[in-house]
Amino acid sequence: MGNSLKPLIFFGTLYFLACRVFSNLELRSPVITDWGDWHFMDDCPQDKFVVGMQLRTHNYQGFWTDDSALNGVKFFCDQLGSRSDQIAVASGQENHGSFGTKKFCDGVATGFQLRSEGSQGWASDDTAGNNLRLICNANSSTQIEGDGLDFGSWTTPQECNRKQGLCGYSSQIDHDLSSGDITGLNNIKMKCCSIPDPAETCEPEDKWDLLIECDNIDALTETTCQYTRKVGISHSAAYSEGYSHLVSTYVQVGFTLDQALSALGINFGTNLGRNSTTGYDWTASTSDVWSVETTTSISFNVPPGVRTQLFQTMGKCGIYTVRATRVRRVDTEGATNNQTVTFIDI
Ligand SMILES: *[C@@H]1O[C@H](CO)[C@@H](O)[C@H](O)[C@H]1NC(C)=O
Numbered sequence: 001m002g003n004s005l006k007p008l009i010f011f012g013t014l015y016f017l018a019c020r021v022f023s024n025l026e027l028r029s030p031v032i033t034d035w036g037d038w039h040f041m042d043d044c045p046q047d048k049f050v051v052g053m054q055l056r057t058h059n060y061q062g063f064w065t066d067d068s069a070l071n072g073v074k075f076f077c078d079q080l081g082s083r084s085d086q087i088a089v090a091s092g093q094e095n096h097g098s099f100g101t102k103k104f105c106d107g108v109a110t111g112f113q114l115r116s117e118g119s120q121g122w123a124s125d126d127t128a129g130n131n132l133r134l135i136c137n138a139n140s141s142t143q144i145e146g147d148g149l150d151f152g153s154w155t156t157p158q159e160c161n162r163k164q165g166l167c168g169y170s171s172q173i174d175h176d177l178s179s180g181d182i183t184g185l186n187n188i189k190m191k192c193c194s195i196p197d198p199a200e201t202c203e204p205e206d207k208w209d210l211l212i213e214c215d216n217i218d219a220l221t222e223t224t225c226q227y228t229r230k231v232g233i234s235h236s237a238a239y240s241e242g243y244s245h246l247v248s249t250y251v252q253v254g255f256t257l258d259q260a261l262s263a264l265g266i267n268f269g270t271n272l273g274r275n276s277t278t279g280y281d282w283t284a285s286t287s288d289v290w291s292v293e294t295t296t297s298i299s300f301n302v303p304p305g306v307r308t309q310l311f312q313t314m315g316k317c318g319i320y321t322v323r324a325t326r327v328r329r330v331d332t333e334g335a336t337n338n339q340t341v342t343f344i345d346i
Pocket residue numbers: 139140141142252
């Protein structure tokens with residue numbers, strides 16, 4: 001190896017290390033004014049993300065009095081699918097004005113946009129930061145806007161990468177009394193953290209799901225019944241209290257169904273394996289189980305005097321449902337109540 005290669009490798013290694021250590025992205029508001037000191041980065045607890053905000057605004061004071069507009073922001077952190085004001089990050093703030101309305105995303109905040117007013121020149125009243133928007137679920141048409149003032153104009157939106165959410169906040173606050181013109185909040189930095197993959201972190205369980213019951217007890221001839229064979233992975237309706245869009249939140253921030261398939265296979269195989277409630281061996285599932293769900297129509301015969309129930313092995317893991325190929329058929333004889341159980345692969 002020539003010596004000339006060494007610096008390249010050295011810097012390559014440094015770059016690699018830097019990427020690993022600082023994989024959390026930091027967003028900054030475009031600098032329109034630059035007054036005041038930066039306060040500490042206030043982080044949401046691990047695996048909690050910004051879901052809402054509340055602005056502290058110094059309302060318009062009239063022509064003769066000093067205005068400072070936006071004085072501080074409180075961001076509310078929660079896990080995906082919940083939105084409470086129990087945990088807040090606030091970094092620094094100036095203490096004029098009062099807190100306005102609490103506003104929440106239908107999901108998770110993935111970016112922001114600050115409204116700023118540039119310098120008004122000597123002897124004029126500056127306000128700097130005025131208002132703030134949060135972009136929810138990486139979708140600019142679902143943003144929420146604060147109840148700040150409207151001096152200045154909106155700066156460029158700053159957005160996290162896919163599969164990330166806002167998770168920390170630092171503010172630049174002008175407290176300077178000596179100028180007689182306090183501007184309050186000037187700039188903000190926000191941190192983006194990776195959202196845990198719902199296919200890797202969910203806890204799998206399974207059960208027998210009744211597919212169909214075909215009652216031929218009173219008949220004298222055999223009958224044919226039909227059901228829809230569903231095999232593979234789908235989204236389940238996942239609700240938590242007061243919040244029903246968990247699936248669409250995950251999908252919009254980048255966790256699409258087809259990217260979840262192999263992770264779910266590994267998760268079920270590792271954590272449920274052969275020891276499942278239904279006795280199904282999740283480690284030996286065929287490839288159509290770990291595919292997006294498909295449906296086909298299937299028919300089966302039921303003898304006279306018999307009631308047949310079909311149950312399918314159904315796995316559940318967070319926002320996902322996995323339908324396996326294993327079916328338990330229970331035939332009950334009307335006359336004797338005798339039951340015969342058979343297992344079929346569909
Ligand atoms: C963004 O949100 C709007 C309004 O809720 C919705 O109609 C649209 O489908 C969303 N876009 C994406 C890419 O999810």
